[in-house]
Amino acid sequence: MALAVLVPATVARATNDPERWREQVEGYQAEDEARGQAVEPGGVVFTGSSTIRRWDTAAAFPELPHVNRAIGGSQLPDVLFWGEQLILPYQPALIVLYSGSNDVNAGVDADGVVARYLELAAWIDEHLPETRLLFITIKPTTARWGKWPVMQEINRRITEDAAAHERRFVIDVTAAMMNEDGEPEQEYLIADGLHLSDKGYEKLAAVVGPAIQRLLRR
Numbered sequence: 155m156a157l158a159v160l161v162p163a164t165v166a167r168a169t170n171d172p173e174r175w176r177e178q179v180e181g182y183q184a185e186d187e188a189r190g191q192a193v194e195p196g197g198v199v200f201t202g203s204s205t206i207r208r209w210d211t212a213a214a215f216p217e218l219p220h221v222n223r224a225i226g227g228s229q230l231p232d233v234l235f236w237g238e239q240l241i242l243p244y245q246p247a248l249i250v251l252y253s254g255s256n257d258v259n260a261g262v263d264a265d266g267v268v269a270r271y272l273e274l275a276a277w278i279d280e281h282l283p284e285t286r287l288l289f290i291t292i293k294p295t296t297a298r299w300g301k302w303p304v305m306q307e308i309n310r311r312i313t314e315d316a317a318a319h320e321r322r323f324v325i326d327v328t329a330a331m332m333n334e335d336g337e338p339e340q341e342y343l344i345a346d347g348l349h350l351s352d353k354g355y356e357k358l359a360a361v362v363g364p365a366i367q368r369l370l371r372r
Contacts, residue, residue: 172235195245202253214359230270252290297347
C-alpha cells in the first residue's frame, strides 16, 4: 500500500484561483447529466492540463472505457482542487495524468512542483486506494526549452517516487518527443511550439497506449 506523503498546506495553492475553471468543470458535469453515466466504474480517467484536454482520446483509444477530464491551462493544485468533480465520480481503475509544465512556467521550482504532485498522489491514495496513477512525464517543447532542466529534474524525482509506491507509475515520453539532435521534434508541435500536433498525438498514443493496457491487466 502506498504511503501518504505529508507536505505543507501552502503547496495546494495554485498561482491563480482554481475557481477560474468552474465553468469548464460544470460543463463536464452537464455532459454527464445529459447522457447518463459517462463510464462504468473501473475505467480510465485522463486528466491534467492542455496536453490531455486537447487530446482526442476517444479517437486514440476507441475501445478503452474512459473519460477525458482535463483543464487546459491548469496546474497541479487545480487538478487536486477539482478532483472530487473530475475524478471521484468515475471510480477509475487508472488515472492518466499530464501536469506540471504550467506550474514550472508560472515560476514554481522543482521542489514545489514535486510537492504538488505528491499531495495529489496522496489524495488519490486516500480517496481511491485501489486506483493506479500513471504520470506522463513533462514533454520537451521549443516554447519552454529554457525550462527543460527543471522539468527533467521533476520527471526524475517523480519517477523515483513511483519506484517506491506500488500504485504509482511513470511513462517517460522524452525520447519519443526528441529529434536526433536531442531537441524537441518540430513536427510533433504546432506553431506555438508548445502544444502537440496531430503527429505529436499519434506519437504520444503509441507510447502511452501500451502502458495503459499493461496497467489495466495487472
